[in-house]
Amino acid sequence: MNAGESPRIITLLTDFGTGSPYVAQMKGVILSLNPHVVLLDVTHAVPPQNIQAGAWTLLEVADSFPAGSIHVAVVDPGVGSVREIVYAEIAGRHYVAPDNGLLGRLAARTAPSRIRAITERRFWRESVSATFHGRDIMAPVAARLSLGLDANELGPPRRALVELPEPEVRILPNKIAGQVRSIDSFGNLVTDITSAMLAGAPTDERVQIHCDEHETQGIFRTYSDQPEMTLMALIGSGGFLELAIVGDSAAAMLGVRVGTPVTIKW
Numbered sequence: 001m002n003a004g005e006s007p008r009i010i011t012l013l014t015d016f017g018t019g020s021p022y023v024a025q026m027k028g029v030i031l032s033l034n035p036h037v038v039l040l041d042v043t044h045a046v047p048p049q050n051i052q053a054g055a056w057t058l059l060e061v062a063d064s065f066p067a068g069s070i071h072v073a074v075v076d077p078g079v080g081s082v083r084e085i086v087y088a089e090i091a092g093r094h095y096v097a098p099d100n101g102l103l104g105r106l107a108a109r110t111a112p113s114r115i116r117a118i119t120e121r122r123f124w125r126e127s128v129s130a131t132f133h134g135r136d137i138m139a140p141v142a143a144r145l146s147l148g149l150d151a152n153e154l155g156p157p158r159r160a161l162v163e164l165p166e167p168e169v170r171i172l173p174n175k176i177a178g179q180v181r182s183i184d185s186f187g188n189l190v191t192d193i194t195s196a197m198l199a200g201a202p203t204d205e206r207v208q209i210h211c212d213e214h215e216t217q218g219i220f221r222t223y224s225d226q227p228e229m230t231l232m233a234l235i236g237s238g239g240f241l242e243l244a245i246v247g248d249s250a251a252a253m254l255g256v257r258v259g260t261p262v263t264i265k266w
Contacts, residue, residue, distance in 0.1 A: 007036045007037055008146035009070065011040045017044060018044055023041070045185075055101060055106075067091075071093060077100075079130070079133050083162075086099040086118060088112045088115045090110050096145070098133070099162050107161045112161065114151060115161060123141050123153075174266050177262075180243075180258050187244075187248070190242050194241075201219075205218050207264060210264075212254065216232055219241070222234065230245065243262070
């Protein structure tokens with residue numbers, strides 16, 4: 001690293017869990033190649049093999065990091081199959097991930113300025129396991145990118161990234177129909193309904209929110225606007241409608257899972 005030059009940031013997002021040695025192995029590979037890199041964890045608690053959940057998490061956190069950051073995302077149920085590993089540049093940030101839909105939401109929001117298949121083995125580890133491409137391909141590639149490797153050397157260009165099929169939010173007169181798309185660490189039910197979609201809806205008791213057999217009225221500004229143990233709706237920090245039970249876990253209390261329909265009427 002040149003004098004006065006800031007170290008590059010590499011983040012890791014996986015479904016490995018916090019109790020496994022796999023994350024440490026990826027970090028060891030990266031630090032062996034670039035001991036000056038700033039290495040940060042996004043999360044390793046993505047539900048196992050849940051590409052959708054990983055894609056939503058990337059969408060939420062990506063813009064919080066400075067331009068030039070390198071994000072390595074490993075939610076890869078197809079590891080060792082014909083699926084490709086790709087480099088993508090999106091909104092000034094760099095991504096290394098399997099091309100299985102994990103980057104699809106980011107690409108839908110902002111079109112990638114560059115996509116490359118990662119096929120050049122000289123940038124991988126010498127020995128590559130068929131079941132751990134995060135350590136043997138993605139980690140060393142990210143480290144070399146942080147050292148200034150031109151991404152065009154990684155492999156041939158690709159025109160687009162794989163997208164995941166999923167239900168779209170339906171916006172009707174006086175009604176919006178979506179679903180629970182994730183559950184955060186507090187047990188809040190995060191929907192796929194955005195604040196922009198709700199721009200024409202009232203926020204008082206005229207609006208009714210239904211989730212499974214549960215119902216609440218009004219869209220509030222913060223959790224403290226309602227008493228303890230109350231089911232309430234609000235716009236979360238990510239700009240999506242959330243359902244919460246004040247002081248407790250809505251997911252546990254209501255038994256609601258990802259994919260449960262959510263309907264708003266007024």
